[in-house]
Amino acid sequence: MIERLQWPSAFEASEFSLVGVSGGRDSVALLDLLVRSGLNNLIICHLNHQLRGNESDGDEDFVRQLANQYQLPIETSSMPVSQLAQQEKISLELAARHTRYQFFASCAAKHGANQLILGHHADDQAETILYNLMRGSAGLRGMSASSSTQQYGELTILRPMLDISREEIDQYIKKHHLPYREDSSNAEDFAVRNRIRNELMPLAKEIMGRDPRRSIIRAESMAVANQSWIDQHIQSLEIEDPQGRLFLPKLQQLDLPLLKRAIYLYLKKHQVAELNAKKIDECLQLVDPSQASKVNLSKGQFLRRKEKRLFIQASTD
Amino acid sequence: MIERLQWPSAFEASEFSLVGVSGGRDSVALLDLLVRSGLNNLIICHLNHQLRGNESDGDEDFVRQLANQYQLPIETSSMPVSQLAQQEKISLELAARHTRYQFFASCAAKHGANQLILGHHADDQAETILYNLMRGSAGLRGMSASSSTQQYGELTILRPMLDISREEIDQYIKKHHLPYREDSSNAEDFAVRNRIRNELMPLAKEIMGRDPRRSIIRAESMAVANQSWIDQHIQSLEIEDPQGRLFLPKLQQLDLPLLKRAIYLYLKKHQVAELNAKKIDECLQLVDPSQASKVNLSKGQFLRRKEKRLFIQASTD
CATH class of the missing domain: 3.40.50.620 (HUPs)
Structure with a gap:
């Protein structure tokens, strides 16, 4: 063994x-x-x-x-x-x-x-x-x-x-x-x-009529491999500007699953708590310039769109 | 409703x-x-x-x-x-x-x-x-x-x-x-x-202590969206030659999860039966020119490597 x-x-x-x-x-x-x-x-x-x-x-x-x-x-x-x-x-x-x-x-x-x-x-x-x-x-x-x-x-x-x-x-x-x-x-x-x-x-x-464990583990390996490949691919697209803000024209080129994931990864990297699918969908709207330009996050922070960038700000800024 | x-x-x-x-x-x-x-x-x-x-x-x-x-x-x-x-x-x-x-x-x-x-x-x-x-x-x-x-x-x-x-x-x-x-x-x-x-x-x-159905459905949507994006991405890489054979130099550029998926999609498109993870892993070896040049598939078919291409052949060919 x-x-x-x-x-x-x-x-x-x-x-x-x-x-x-x-x-x-x-x-x-x-x-x-x-x-x-x-x-x-x-x-x-x-x-x-x-x-x-x-x-x-x-x-x-x-x-x-x-x-x-x-x-x-x-x-x-x-x-x-x-x-x-x-x-x-x-x-x-x-x-x-x-x-x-x-x-x-x-x-x-x-x-x-x-x-x-x-x-x-x-x-x-x-x-x-x-x-x-x-x-x-x-x-x-x-x-x-x-x-x-x-x-x-x-x-x-x-x-x-x-x-x-x-x-x-x-x-x-x-x-x-x-x-x-x-x-x-x-x-x-x-x-x-x-x-x-x-x-x-x-x-x-x-x-x-059979042990489901192997199947479950195999399916997970596949899902994790896919997600990790997508994460690397997002990384390679250099969607952040030199100041570490999300650059809108790059975001707008992403297909929906990648866009959602890119926003999720960005918020997670900045330790934003209480992330869920609904919150990501809210943040998604910021990518559209005709929509509202900020979304509340947890702990008094918000995600803000300004000058073709998305970035996190504390409410007191 | x-x-x-x-x-x-x-x-x-x-x-x-x-x-x-x-x-x-x-x-x-x-x-x-x-x-x-x-x-x-x-x-x-x-x-x-x-x-x-x-x-x-x-x-x-x-x-x-x-x-x-x-x-x-x-x-x-x-x-x-x-x-x-x-x-x-x-x-x-x-x-x-x-x-x-x-x-x-x-x-x-x-x-x-x-x-x-x-x-x-x-x-x-x-x-x-x-x-x-x-x-x-x-x-x-x-x-x-x-x-x-x-x-x-x-x-x-x-x-x-x-x-x-x-x-x-x-x-x-x-x-x-x-x-x-x-x-x-x-x-x-x-x-x-x-x-x-x-x-x-x-x-x-x-x-x-809660209904797991919503969570299960949400996880599936995410997994399916990821897989379908990856499939489209593979499609966009044009890995087949004009004769519909997999072109090896293109395959060799793919990361492992994409390579596996590309082979799976190719075999599935050609109605190869009894596909499973083990069979895909076998076929994977064909991508390496130092390995054997054919793998048995179901119904007397095999996947063959020849002149920098992979393609399906019947055993009687």
């Missing part, structure tokens, strides 16, 4: 890498695979979410033992995620995500590491794709085998097992007699995700 | 149009909407699939009454679809589809009509998208508001209600006190489709 790990071409095995290890079978298999692949500069990172009392503490002890066994450094942190969710009035999922990435960022800073390896696999991917599709975020899109986040400091997230199924991981665990924590829940596995895995997917499989 | 019917720009209301009417609420609402929209040149087409005995005959009688009431011509045909499926050893769905389109084609020929209006709505669309996604056909793709088929003679299929929900149709039926046949199953609604509608969608809605 080692040879099926996906490493992006930019991956440098010589750098220090963080590995997220919950103690569950996925991350236990990941850690073992990485060590067997000859990666030595690993730092095990384990966050105790304090969601399951003694069980959570047991997970932490177990991961410490793993670190000892593989002779790798370990960083742990403990955070009452459900309290945080209540205090901040955000979902448990969001609170856990926020806490986790802050933790990873602090580990990265401490060890001068800039990449984090996570144990998401093909079944996680199919579930994520369906989840995103049904909640209307990002169309048909799952996780990337390699992605970057700047939100908590520069961090590249690698998911080398994204092409490997849960079944294959189980086989690997058995073959190598790896111990793991049975119920050690991946911190992302809250109610909705668990129900997609345990109820929706099995029902879909039964109805279709 | 009339104003929300989607008519493609090429739609000519003056031509004779066939309308598929099963007698169920969707097609009853469709027919009423069309008549209220001022369309007079309609021909009602009803196929009795003989799947539900007396019930099926009752549906036919009911649709005859509708035709009488609206004073429109009607064409009916009766075909034992399940017998056909057994004889031809094909699925009930495929048999019904085949029979239906043959019937529509014969109606079209008889009346000199070249368009067929069907009652598929937004809920059907969301279900079709999920169905196609899960069975791995065509990625994220549902039905088109306007599509053409040459398989049974030239026929344009229009689905003007594709943006209207089942709930809106129910409201319309109630408001206008339209009678309909309760269980008159749309001929496409066999076990799998029914289970997606009656089990999978409700479970997805419950898990997500």
Whole structure:
């Protein structure tokens, strides 16, 4: 299975890498695979979410033992995620995500590491794709085998097992007699995700008479490849002027799907929040000089048309 | 609701149009909407699939009454679809589809009509998208508001209600006190489709805490718009030589997603059957002159590289 790990071409095995290890079978298999692949500069990172009392503490002890066994450094942190969710009035999922990435960022800073390896696999991917599709975020899109986040400091997230199924991981665990924590829940596995895995997917499989996961993943790969090609193509058209404003005569030459995407990419690059299809359609009207010349965005900003350019202005300008 | 019917720009209301009417609420609402929209040149087409005995005959009688009431011509045909499926050893769905389109084609020929209006709505669309996604056909793709088929003679299929929900149709039926046949199953609604509608969608809605249909439809529109833009772009690159063969130096300039798609479109245009991602990947190797110069296709054909061209040859050539 080692040879099926996906490493992006930019991956440098010589750098220090963080590995997220919950103690569950996925991350236990990941850690073992990485060590067997000859990666030595690993730092095990384990966050105790304090969601399951003694069980959570047991997970932490177990991961410490793993670190000892593989002779790798370990960083742990403990955070009452459900309290945080209540205090901040955000979902448990969001609170856990926020806490986790802050933790990873602090580990990265401490060890001068800039990449984090996570144990998401093909079944996680199919579930994520369906989840995103049904909640209307990002169309048909799952996780990337390699992605970057700047939100908590520069961090590249690698998911080398994204092409490997849960079944294959189980086989690997058995073959190598790896111990793991049975119920050690991946911190992302809250109610909705668990129900997609345990109820929706099995029902879909039964109805279709075959496992739909491969099809879902294949369709996503195609959609993502198309979108990414279109994004590169838009990039190559140089639609921004030297001051980084959208140049109207260039925008007006774009076909509709590209035009929408170009506006979306521009707003996203400038960290405009609460973007959705309706907002993009509103902004689209600015391309027509006979229409209104500004559209409200979130946080008191607006997108403005002036002198054949579109650009973002704060309301107080 | 009339104003929300989607008519493609090429739609000519003056031509004779066939309308598929099963007698169920969707097609009853469709027919009423069309008549209220001022369309007079309609021909009602009803196929009795003989799947539900007396019930099926009752549906036919009911649709005859509708035709009488609206004073429109009607064409009916009766075909034992399940017998056909057994004889031809094909699925009930495929048999019904085949029979239906043959019937529509014969109606079209008889009346000199070249368009067929069907009652598929937004809920059907969301279900079709999920169905196609899960069975791995065509990625994220549902039905088109306007599509053409040459398989049974030239026929344009229009689905003007594709943006209207089942709930809106129910409201319309109630408001206008339209009678309909309760269980008159749309001929496409066999076990799998029914289970997606009656089990999978409700479970997805419950898990997500919101109706996922709109999100699914929106994601599909985006994916289809992207794909169709890419297809047009490929078209504009003139990758075929005057003899209709793929010109290798042009192919070699394409980025991977476009190259794959270009090969797929070429094979599809030449009616090559049994196309899948694996076959396209095989054909891809022909673009590299250091690789083998032919790839087997279905039905004894192969794709061949010769003199900087790719083209299809029969094995006996």
